[in-house]
Amino acid sequence: MQFLTAPVDVRAWIDAQQFSRFQWLVVFLSFCVVAVDGLDTACVGFIAPALRQAWQIGPSVLGALFAAGLAGLMVGAFAFGPVADRIGRKKTLLACVAFFGVASLASALSPTIVVLIVLRFVTGLGLGGAMPNAIALTSEYCPQRRKSFLTTVMFCGFTLGSGLGGVLAAHLVPLYGWRAVLVAGGVLPLALAPVLALLLPESVGFLVARNARPAAIRALLSRIVQHDFGDDTSFILSETRPAGSPVRQLFAAGFRVGTLLLWCVFFMSLLIVYLMTNWLPTIAHNANMTLADVSRLMMLYQVGGTVGALVIGRAMDRLPPTRVLSAAYGAGAFFIAAVGVANGSLLMLAVAGVGFCISGSQIGANAYAAQFYPTGSRVTGISWALGIGRLGSIVGSMLGGVLLAMNISQTSLFVIFAIPAALASIAAFHCRRGHERHAAQTTQSAQA
Incomplete structure (x- = not known):
């Protein structure tokens, strides 16, 4: 049996393969991440009428609530991007999903609108960090010829999740009140987190860029297409690598x-x-x-x-x-x-x-x-x-x-x-x- 001994350009190798079930799994799991992200992002808008009635608050206070969530998304995006490029997409994604799940559950216990505003900002931190990692993971496992289309397919989960927030609000608020929607927004990502931990791979491109063990890279590439890489095979990324942070x-x-x-x-x-x-x-x-x-x-x-x-x-x-x-x-x-x-x-x-x-x-x-x-x-x-x-x-x-x-x-x-x-x-x-x-x-x- 012939083994590859020359360095393997991982990006070119992925581009040359047929799109596999393993890659579809990455797209699907990332789709689920942005779906729960979309649900948690949009759910406050759907429960706003119930909040106004329950706490007798005006439009300006609701505006502050919406702005707090957006501000959290912004800060989370700025903060977690560099973290993911240093420690990995999977670790950061798992942490962010679990984080905004817990924060959403805590939001359901808010005794006052001020506490809810603060907790919506905290929830936004996790939401802002999860989405870029899902986009990057999908992109890094997709061949160049289908990358844009498959990334947009994955991101449509956000729209689905936002719509699901409306459906949940319509059914849960009349029966259990607005807090039930935030509970659902916490339970779903927390249920998804162990699935991600078990099934979601780390980006193979990230592993190559970080000089990870060749055995780990071989294992991931072989899940895309079964291939016998030699033990002495090395892996490279033929792309521009600017210096610095x-x-x-x-x-x-x-x-x-x-x-x-x-x-x-x-x-x-x-x-x-x-x-x-x-x-x-x-x-x-x-x-x-x-x-x-x-x-x-x-x-x-x-x-x-x-x-x-x-x-x-x-x-x-x-x-x-x-x-x-x-x-x-x-x-x-x-x-x-x-x-x-x-x-x-x-x-x-x-x-x-x-x-x-x-x-x-x-x-x-x-x-x-x-x-x-x-x-x-x-x-x-x-x-x-x-x-x-x-x-x-x-x-x-x-x-x-x-x-x-x-x-x-x-x-x-x-x-x-x-x-x-x-x-x-x-x-x-x-x-x-x-x-x-x-x-x-x-x-x-x-x-x-």
Whole structure:
């Protein structure tokens, strides 16, 4: 039997194999992680009416509650990304999932709104750390030819989890009160944690980058496809490896401009996502739409986002990803402006278009960030981009209220809403230069 003795490029080896059941398992487990992440992130919005009634609190206090969760997500993303790039994706992911599960259970015991606000911030820390690791793990086990599509498929778990939060709230709140929803948001991730501990592998790319034992790397690669690697086989990653800490690597030559442009994309993108999610129902209600019509409107927005993620992810595997994202954000700016002037079926179509282009592109941007950064700083790159995006989400949540208070026309309002989408389109387009520079450096490294 012939054994391989030359160094094996792990990335190229994975790209050359058929997608296996083991890799599908990684995608599925990551899907479950972002699903419980989505449930815990969205559940407070679904129990907000019950909280107002139980504690007699006003919109400003609810706004503080929502902002606390978003702030926790932002801080958690900034904090846990570098940790994962040092100690591993699996360890960090397990810790974050267990952490936000316990924090959600503690939130269910909150005696006052102040305590709940504090605990929502704490819960957000774990939520913010879990998502980038799930994205990175999926990306690192997917072949290049299907990476964007499979990463977006995995991330659709977030939408499913958010919807599940609404279903749970509808059934649990009338019977057991709002605390039951937070209990469910704690039990599900805690039940998932031992499954992850047992079945989820560490990133094989991370193990190679950290010079782990070759036997551990051989075992993981053999789970993808049975292969007899010789005991003397070594493993490499043919990619650019900037020096310094994971955070410093984001600003190394060849990545600096791309990092700043990617942050602009995430900031503007999540600003729009939260602006539309939080304020579109209020604007529609002010325009004398019925509750049923508003519900259909928001359903179309969410469905459009899910379909958009899958279509955009597939397109990113076939075409330059930054061109796809730039075109999608540009079309999203058009649809946002159209919402301000459309009525009836055209309004429904415009809102679905916003979901398709903006929410779909945000999920695509997550996949692109996972491809842009090398293994040594991948989770840091994703998590810091998401952290900047969370800052944008806070700005978007506040901006809607400020603009509505100015009593400007609906047409002008949505033209203003379209500006961040146009800026995201421009930034995504220019990210291509950073991407091409990164690809050229990787090719040179492989040939050296």
